[in-house]
Amino acid sequence: MTDPEPRKLIIAIDGPAGAGKSTIASRLARKFGYVNLESGAMYRALALKAIEWDVSFDDEPALLALAEKSRVKLEPSLGGNRVLLDGKDVSSRIRERDVTEAASRVSVHPKVREWMVAHQREMGIGGGVVMEGRDIGTMVFPDADLKIFLDADPVVREQRRLDQQKIKGQSAQAMAAELRQRDERDRTRANSPLVPASDAVRIDSTSLSEEEVLHQIEELVEEKKRLEV
DSSP states (O other): OOOOOOOOOEEEEEOOTTSSHHHHHHHHHHHHTOEEEEHHHHHHHHHHHHHHTTOOTTOHHHHHHHHHTOOEEEEOOTTSOEEEETTEEOTTGGGSHHHHHHHHHHTTOHHHHHHHHHHHHHHHTTSOEEEEESSIIIIIOTTOSEEEEEEOOHHHHHHHHHHHHTOOHHHHHHHHHHHHHHHHHHHHOSSSOSOOOTTOEEEEOTTOOHHHHHHHHHHHHHHHHHHHO
């Protein structure tokens, strides 16, 4: 008789834009054979639909109605998740600048966030998921097995984002300003502001490499998995 497999964990990674959450979550999911649930990609998909349907980013009822008739799906692949919106692959389009800015504005609405949280919980309820965002450990999965709050100095986060998107000159200045505005919105919004969960492990990646951050979190995951055996 074989021993039962240990229960798969729910891992929540929160933090501000540019802290490295997406990369770390993607690599962590691949390492442990988990699904990477990208909350940001889901908001971006809804924002893209709002752009395509010409729905105001400030019209909460219209955005909620749009969400309720949308199908957002994440499919793991070797290069990261494929993001499907109503069956169409929008993985590249949702990373473009207009969608990035729109997603930040769409995500501030309480009713939209309620719909998104319910959808995310449904997708991750069985465990075996790594989810990153800004309120995963506090709102989406408050009972997650492991909660990480990944942060870094704002200047470092800005530079990482610029390097990632290969932006220079005036475009770089505009991108940095947008990042600061997103920080302000995320930290001060009334509904689900960006704050670490009380039981989250805080990691400052300002002076750490991606490999060093990943190693720290992998050790925490292994420790949690041992407790499940």
